[in-house]
Each structure stands twice: as C-alpha cells, then as structure tokens.
Amino acid sequence: MEPIRKHEGLVYPLNRANIDTDQIIPKQFLKRIERQGFGQFLFYNWRFEDDGTPRENFSLNDKKYEGASILVAGENFGCGSSREHAPWAIQDFGFKVIIAPSYADIFYNNCLKNGILAIIQPEEVTEKLIEKAEAENYTLTVNLENQTIKDSTGFEVSFDVPEYHKEMLLNGWDEIAVTLTHEDKISQYEAAQN
Amino acid sequence: MSQPKTIVEKIWDQHVVHQEEGKPDLLYIDLHLVHEVTSPQAFEGLRMNNRKVRQPEKTFATMDHNVPTLDRYFIKDPVSKKQIDTLKANCEEFNVPLADIGHPDQGIVHVIGPELGLTQPGKTIVCGDSHTSTHGAFGALAFGIGTSEVEHVLATQTLWQNKPKTLNVKVNGDLGVGVTAKDLILAIIAKFGVRFGTGYVIEYTGEAIRNLTVEERMTVCNMSIEAGARAGLISPDEKTFEYIKGRRHAPAGEDFDIALEKWKALATDEGATYDATVEIEAAEVEPQVTWGINPGMGLPISANVPSPNTAKTAVEREEIERALEYMGLEADQPISSVKIDHVFIGSCTNSRLSDLRRAANIVRGKKVNPSVTALVVPGSQTIKLRAEEEGLDTIFKEAGFQWREAGCSMCLAMNDDIIPSGERCASTSNRNFEGRQGNGARTHLVSPEMAAAAAIEGQFVDVRKYSAPTLSS
Ligand code: SF4
Numbered sequence: 001m002e003p004i005r006k007h008e009g010l011v012y013p014l015n016r017a018n019i020d021t022d023q024i025i026p027k028q029f030l031k032r033i034e035r036q037g038f039g040q041f042l043f044y045n046w047r048f049e050d051d052g053t054p055r056e057n058f059s060l061n062d063k064k065y066e067g068a069s070i071l072v073a074g075e076n077f078g079c080g081s082s083r084e085h086a087p088w089a090i091q092d093f094g095f096k097v098i099i100a101p102s103y104a105d106i107f108y109n110n111c112l113k114n115g116i117l118a119i120i121q122p123e124e125v126t127e128k129l130i131e132k133a134e135a136e137n138y139t140l141t142v143n144l145e146n147q148t149i150k151d152s153t154g155f156e157v158s159f160d161v162p163e164y165h166k167e168m169l170l171n172g173w174d175e176i177a178v179t180l181t182h183e184d185k186i187s188q189y190e191a192a193q194n
Numbered sequence: 195m196s197q198p199k200t201i202v203e204k205i206w207d208q209h210v211v212h213q214e215e216g217k218p219d220l221l222y223i224d225l226h227l228v229h230e231v232t233s234p235q236a237f238e239g240l241r242m243n244n245r246k247v248r249q250p251e252k253t254f255a256t257m258d259h260n261v262p263t264l265d266r267y268f269i270k271d272p273v274s275k276k277q278i279d280t281l282k283a284n285c286e287e288f289n290v291p292l293a294d295i296g297h298p299d300q301g302i303v304h305v306i307g308p309e310l311g312l313t314q315p316g317k318t319i320v321c322g323d324s325h326t327s328t329h330g331a332f333g334a335l336a337f338g339i340g341t342s343e344v345e346h347v348l349a350t351q352t353l354w355q356n357k358p359k360t361l362n363v364k365v366n367g368d369l370g371v372g373v374t375a376k377d378l379i380l381a382i383i384a385k386f387g388v389r390f391g392t393g394y395v396i397e398y399t400g401e402a403i404r405n406l407t408v409e410e411r412m413t414v415c416n417m418s419i420e421a422g423a424r425a426g427l428i429s430p431d432e433k434t435f436e437y438i439k440g441r442r443h444a445p446a447g448e449d450f451d452i453a454l455e456k457w458k459a460l461a462t463d464e465g466a467t468y469d470a471t472v473e474i475e476a477a478e479v480e481p482q483v484t485w486g487i488n489p490g491m492g493l494p495i496s497a498n499v500p501s502p503n504t505a506k507t508a509v510e511r512e513e514i515e516r517a518l519e520y521m522g523l524e525a526d527q528p529i530s531s532v533k534i535d536h537v538f539i540g541s542c543t544n545s546r547l548s549d550l551r552r553a554a555n556i557v558r559g560k561k562v563n564p565s566v567t568a569l570v571v572p573g574s575q576t577i578k579l580r581a582e583e584e585g586l587d588t589i590f591k592e593a594g595f596q597w598r599e600a601g602c603s604m605c606l607a608m609n610d611d612i613i614p615s616g617e618r619c620a621s622t623s624n625r626n627f628e629g630r631q632g633n634g635a636r637t638h639l640v641s642p643e644m645a646a647a648a649a650i651e652g653q654f655v656d657v658r659k660y661s662a663p664t665l666s667s
Contacts, residue, residue, distance in 0.1 A: 017509055018388060018488050022627040027608045031260065031273040033234035033280050045629045050615065074509065076389045079422065079488075080627060081606075082324040083232065084340035105392060105424045106324060106338055113342035164217045164354070175342075176245070179350045182212050182220060186248075186352055189211045189222050 001115040003172030007096050008141040009069030012060065013130035017074035021107065024078065024086040038085055039092030070097045070140055072129045078107025087111045097142050099149070101126055112165050115172060117144060119159045144169060198463035201429050202360050202395050205335040205460070209318050211352055218354040224317040225334075226347045227303045228255035228290065230281040231608070232322030236345035237284040247288040248351045254312055255285050256293040258302045259608050263571050263598035266295050270610070288348075301574025301600040304328040304542040308412065309576055311441025315430040315457040320347055325542050325624065327418040330427030331411035332434055333460050335395070337424040359469035361394035361423065365402035367476040372658035374552075375410035376544060376622070376641035378402065379417040380482035384492035386472055391423025394470065397462060398428050402476035408437040409548045416543045417624050420489040429461035483529045483654050484626050484639040486517035491626070492639070493529050495656045501525035520628055521636050522616065530654050532638070536619035537568040537649040538631070539595075539642050541605035544622035545573030549642040550581050554589045556646035556657065562594035563652030569596045569611065571603040595649070607631045620648040 029041040046058045054061045071090065077100040078086060087110045090098070098116065101123045111118040119142070121129075132138045132151075141150045144166065150156045161169075168175065199207075212220035226249075233255070240246070247253060260274045269275040278295065285292040293299035299306055304325050307313040313329045319336035320326060322344040329336035343353055369378060396418050398411075406414065411428050418426025428434075435454060438444045445453040480494035493499070499518070502525060505511035518525060523532065539545070539553050550572065562568045570590050572578040578600055581587055587597045604611040605623040607630070613619045615634025622645050626637040640648065647657045 015509075017513060020488070020625075020627045022606075022625070022630050026629055026633070027606050030231050030608065031271070031277050033238070033277055035235045035238070045633055050633065076392070076422070079388060080324065080419075080625060082322055082338040082340055084235075084322075084342060087340075102389065102392065104422060106340060110340035110342065113340060162356075174243075175354070176243070176346050176349045179220065179346065179352060179354070183350075185212045185220070186222070186350060190249075190351075 001113070001172045001174065004096060004115055004117055004169050005145055006141070006143045007069065007117070008139060009096065010065065010067055011070045011072055011129060011133040011138045011140055012065045012068035013133040014059070014071060014073045015130050015134075018076045018079055019073055020080035021078055021083050021086040022080055025083065025089045030083060030085050035088060036092060038089035039094065042089040042093045064137060067094065069094050070099065070142065071095045072099045072126055072133060074126070075101045075123070077103050079104040082106045082110075084110045084114070087114045087116055091116055099126060099129060112168065113175065115169060117142065117169060119149070119161075121149075121157065121159060125157055198466040200360050200397060200462045200466045200468060201333060201427060201460050202335060202358065202397065203466070205316055205318065206357055208316065218356045220352050221318060221355045223320050223347050223351055223353060224252060225307070225312055225319040226253045226351075227307055227319065227321035227326070228253060228281075228344070229259055229303050229321070229323065230257050230277050231259045232341050233284065233344055234277060234280045235341050236322070236348055237288065239345040240288070240348060245349045247290060247348045250289040250291070252351060253290045253348065254307070255281060255290050256300055256303050256306055257281060257295055259602045259606065261295055261599070261601040262609050263601050263603050263611060266599050274609070298575055301576065302542045302545065302602055304416065305545060305573030305577070308332065309441070309574055311438055311444030314438060314444065314453070315434060316460050320353065324419045325416050327424065327426045328412050328416040328542055330415040330418065330425055331408060332438070333427055333430035333457070335425055335427065338419065358395040358425070359393055361391060361396045362468040362471040363396050363398050364471060364473045365398065365400040365476050366473060368402050368405055369476045369479060372643070373479050373481060374641040374643060375406055375413040377482045378476065378479055379414045380484065380489065380492045380639060381479045382474055383417065383421050383490050384482065385474060386421065388420060388488050388490035389422045390472070391418060391421035391426075394423050396421065396423045396426040397468070398426060399462070403428055404431070407548065408433050409546045412546070413543055417489065420624060430457055431461070481641065481644050481657055483644065484637075485521065485523060485529055486514075487520055487626060487628050489624065489626060489639060491517060495530055495644070495654060498526050498528050499523050522618070530656065532618070533653045534566060534620045534638070534648055535617040536613055537566055537645050538571070538604040538619055538621040538623065539569065539645050540571030540573070540603050541623035542573065542602075543624045544642045545571060545577065547577050547580050549622070550577070550586050551584070553642040553646040554586045556643055556660070557593045557595070557650065558589050560593055560650045562649045565652045566649050568594065568649040569598060569604060571598045571611075572600050574600045593650070604631055607635070613637075620645045620654065
C-alpha cells in the first residue's frame with residue numbers, strides 16, 4: 001500500500017446520496033481476477049451509453065474534471081455490496097481522497113486497506129465544496145498529518161481520523177505483517193479453544 | 195452477579211485475541227466462507243507474500259455468483275470461466291474445502307453455511323460478501339468483509355475490528371396472516387431508512403421475532419446490511435438448536451450437549467443495555483413492494499408511489515425524481531397498478547425450501563400470466579433436490595415457471611440470467627439498485643408469496659386477498 005501524507009488535487013463533485021457500489025462498479029466487471037485496471041469501469045452505467053459512447057450528461061465525462069483526484073459526494077457513500085472492486089476502481093481512475101458526510105462501513109474499511117483517504121465532513125461542508133467545484137476549477141489540499149483540508153482562498157476545516165487508520169495510511173503498512181507480530185497470541189488463543 | 199450483557203458483547207469478549215489502547219481489537223474468526231468473486235486477489239496476495247492459509251478447516255468455499263443456472267458445466271464467458279477455475283485452483287493449492295459446481299453441496303454461500311451446520315451460535319463468521327449477516331439468525335456474529343480482509347483472515351484467522359455499537363430493533367406483537375419475514379424487514383428499512391444501522395450491529399428482538407421460524411429469521415438478518423448494519427443477529431433459542439442438530443458439520447453426540455450448554459448462555463441477558471433501540475408494531479406491517487432504487491424505498495401494497503412534492507429536502511426531491519424516472523413510474527400511481535415482465539424467486543434472502551413451498555402454494559394449479567417470464571432458482575443443490583422430492587418443481591413447471599440450478603442468478607445478474615433494459619421484475623432478492631439485475635432493469639423487491647401472485651396476475655396484488663384459503667397451509 002502506498003503511504004499518503006499530503007495531497008493537493010482537483011475536486012470532482014458528485015451531488016448524490018446513497019451511491020451504492022453497484023453504481024461505482026457494475027457487476028459485469030467483477031469477473032476479473034486482477035486487482036488493477038478497474039478505473040475504466042468506474043460509474044460505468046452512468047458514464048457510458050449501452051453502445052459504449054460517453055454520456056454527455058454525466059459530469060465525470062466533462063473535460064473540466066479531467067485529472068480530478070478528490071471526490072466529494074453525498075451521504076452513505078459506498079453502500080451495498082462488499083466488493084473491494086469499488087475502491088480499486090476509484091483509485092485506479094485517479095482518486096486519492098474522498099470527502100462525504102458518511103460512508104457504508106465495509107466500503108470505508110476497504111478504502112483504508114487500499115490507501116484511499118475517506119474523510120467525513122458535515123453536510124454543510126460537503127455541500128459548499130460541491131457548489132464550488134461545480135462552479136469553477138476547484139483545488140483542495142488535504143493534509144493527513146495535521147488533519148486539515150484547505151483551499152487557496154483561506155477556507156480551512158479539520159477532520160477526524162482514528163489514530164489506527166492514520167498510522168496505517170501514513171506508513172502504508174501491510175496490515176497482515178503487523179498482525180503476524182501477534183502470532184504467538186493467535187496460537188495461544190487457538191490452543192485454549194481446543 | 196456480573197453485569198448483564200448483550201449477545202454481541204458476549205461473543206465479542208470470547209473472541210478478542212489482543213487488545214491495545216487506541217487500536218481496534220484483534221478478533222478471532224471461527225468460520226470464513228469464500229466464493230469466486232471476492233477471493234482471487236486475496237489468494238494472489240498470499241502467493242505474492244509466500245503466506246499460507248492459517249486454518250483451512252475453518253475455511254469453506256463454494257461457487258455461486260457466477261455459475262450458470264441452465265447448463266452448469268458450460269460457462270460461455272471466458273472471463274467468468276477463468277474466475278471459476280481460479281477458485282478451484284486456489285482451493286487445491288491452499289487445501290481449502292470447496293463445494294464446486296456439480297458438487298451436491300454447491301449453492302449460495304449464505305444458504306449452504308446453515309444447511310451444512312457450519313453456521314452455529316456464538317461463532318464469528320465472515321465472508322467477502324455483504325449478506326454474511328444472514329448467519330446472524332443463529333446467534334452468530336457474522337459480517338461481510340472486503341477482499342483485503344479476506345486475505346487477512348486467510349493468513350491470520352483474525353481481523354482488526356472496533357467493538358460495534360448495538361442497536362435493538364424490537365418488533366412488538368405478531369405479524370398478520372399472509373405477512374412474511376420479508377415484508378417485516380422491508381417495512382423496517384422503509385420506516386427507518388437505509389442508513390439507520392450504520393456503525394451498529396442490530397439485534398432483532400420482540401415477540402414477532404421469537405415467533406419466526408429459523409429460516410424466516412435468516413431472511414430478516416440477511417437484509418441488515420440494507421439498513422447499513424454490517425451484522426444483524428437474533429439470540430438463539432430452542433428453534434435454533436433444533437434446526438442445527440443432526441447437520442453434517444454440527445457437533446454430534448456428547449459434543450452437541452457440550453455445545454448446547456454454551457449456546458444457551460449466549461442470549462442477551464435481562465437488563466442488558468443497547469446503544470440504541472427502535473420499535474415497530476408487527477401488526478401494522480402489510481405486504482411490501484419497493485418502488486424505487488434502494489431497499490428503503492418500500493411501500494405497503496395498498497399505497498401509492500410517492501411524489502417529489504412530498505420531499506422534505508432538495509436532495510430527497512432529486513432522489514425521488516431520479517428513482518421515478520429510472521423505474522418508469524408516475525408519482526402517486528397505486529403500486530398495485532404496476533405491470534411486470536419478470537418474476538425471480540431466489541437469492542440468499544428467499545430461496546430456501548420453506549420459501550419455495552410457500553410460493554408453490556400460491557402457484558399450485560394456476561398459470562403464469564402470458565406477459566411474464568418467471569424463474570425459480572433454489573438456493574442450493576440440496577434444496578433443489580428436496581423440492582423435487584416434494585414435487586414443488588412440478589407445481590412451478592406446470593404453472594409455467596422455469597426451474598433452474600442453484601446459484602445467485604438474477605439477484606445480481608452476473609451470469610446469463612439478466613433482465614433486459616427497461617423491463618420490470620418482481621424479485622425476492624435484496625437489492626433494487628439501478629442496474630442490479632441488468633443495465634436499465636427495474637427491480638421491485640417482494641416476498642416469495644407476493645412474487646408468486648404477481649407472476650400469475652402480471653401485476654402486483656395483495657397476496658392476502660389473492661388466495662386466502664391456501665395461506666393457512
Ligand atoms: S444471492 Fe445475491 S445477495 Fe446473496 S450472495 Fe448471491 S449475489 Fe449476494
């Protein structure tokens with residue numbers, strides 16, 4: 001996993017609540033056995049017509065959001081299926097940070113395991129960010145170390161992140177390796193059960 | 195006496211391997227269920243790091259999401275075929291037991307866990323699938339995980355987890371005649387919304403829950419994730435123990451009695467406190483139909499589709515408008531006036547023998563409406579066989595239903611069982627998301643009884659008026 005400390009990037013606003021993982025990556029793309037290459041399928045049914053031509057009315061196809069790396073969305077982002085293909089697609093497409101008022105639990109965990117920083121902000125804040133990003137070319141700087149989000153006009157908010165998640169993200173640790181340092185305890189537990 | 199505890203706290207405390215200030219707990223996992231879609235990258239991760247599966251005998255794999263339901267041995271799509279072959283190769287390489295295509299135990303992962311007796315009270319159970327909550331019906335702490343976590347469990351038999359908050363969903367009174375467990379859970383989600391369980395483990399309590407059969411409890415727990423909760427469970431009781439007894443992987447003989455003592459101690463103690471409680475009156479629940487694009491957009495069969503004018507916020511208004519457009523419905527139209535093109539009876543929510551029996555009761559001696567294509571997909575090969583022994587397949591086939599092999603099928607339409615764009619399906623599955631049953635497909639979630647009645651009428655009807663005499667059987 002790549003560590004993430006500070007990230008500056010263009011914001012892509014997606015003003016919808018309850019965006020489910022079936023929308024983030026439809027099931028026809030879950031058949032692949034690789035971890036890479038899912039970005040091309042991100043929001044596939046919203047982005048493309050049945051014949052594969054890009055839909056003009058879906059904002060992610062708008063040139064002005066090209067290269068965006070911060071996704072701002074509505075409540076309950078990532079609900080539904082546990083498919084990790086969803087964060088894989090988001091990451092592979094180029095997003096490094098997500099900002100939303102709330103996330104589905106499994107999706108939130110899946111982001112963390114892949115080094116995507118999923119930030120929770122109250123709806124007033126996400127709405128403001130969405131408004132700005134819809135109106136103009138809008139860039140944010142997210143700093144995980146001091147837990148702040150800033151823009152170039154002096155706007156600044158802080159965000160919470162559990163200490164454990166922060167440490168994992170900052171260091172890009174392999175969680176399994178960390179767990180295996182407790183292997184003696186796992187073995188003890190197993191021995192006690194038998 | 196020690197502090198009264200909820201079942202969640204009891205199971206949790208029994209499974210903590212390691213605890214450290216400021217960190218999640220390291221939780222031991224008793225049973226890890228695996229399927230073809232969310233596991234290949236996890237096994238690949240093990241290989242890359244030269245790691246083994248720590249406890250192959252606590253791991254059990256099957257194939258369900260991608261399997262054909264017509265000619266099981268012929269997978270047309272080479273990408274699907276590769277995924278199936280990959281699971282087989284991985285199970286061989288890592289010594290994981292597998293109910294392969296063609297194996298008599300094959301079926302939907304959440305159907306076969308309980309069927310084989312792998313699912314037991316007090317266990318921690320995970321699977322790379324969000325409907326793992328189904329196993330909570332037995333008083334197990336069961337939840338869905340992502341592929342990285344699948345790899346973590348394969349390698350360590352543990353997971354780092356924050357102790358969840360507990361939410362008591364108390365269902366008072368009893369359900370009316372012709373109202374099912376599916377209607378109950380749909381009504382709960384419609385009432386409290388698709389986010390109310392986020393961050394919680396739900397425990398379902400109350401008279402109506404106690405009165406449900408074990409299979410009905412599975413239907414309720416199955417859809418906990420649709421309320422945002424990763425897990426939902428029910429304290430085990432005599433019905434639970436009876437259901438497990440004699441199943442292949444259940445403890446037998448003396449071991450059963452020892453297990454029983456432990457299981458009996460699991461139920462939530464009198465006076466234990468939850469972080470939150472909500473209540474619902476069972477008698478108020480009517481047969482449900484969803485009208486929109488998430489499982490919270492549900493209605494009683496007697497109601498009308500909502501209008502954007504009833505929205506409280508701009509976001510909600512937009513959500514209703516988008517849902518109506520996607521679903522091809524008019525604001526304020528009675529849901530019972532909606533004509534359907536397809537019926538799907540199946541999925542880990544409603545594909546067990548009791549579901550098929552109840553649907554068959556409605557269908558018996560009648561014909562599927564000529565405008566409807568109707569499909570029954572049993573949850574497992576065992577169920578299929580049992581149903582055939584009872585003659586349920588004949589009832590369905592004579593009515594004009596197709597009778598298929600076990601798998602997830604049209605619940606997520608990853609195989610060839612797909613609803614064409616713009617067409618409408620009455621489905622006993624658990625998700626009505628856009629495109630779930632096929633790009634542009636319109637899904638209405640219902641109980642098996644409501645689906646069966648809709649198949650015959652070609653539109654939604656109140657099953658209670660439809661065929662009252664058969665309901666008591
Ligand atoms: S039946 Fe549907 S919900 Fe259940 S495991 Fe299969 S795809 Fe998932």
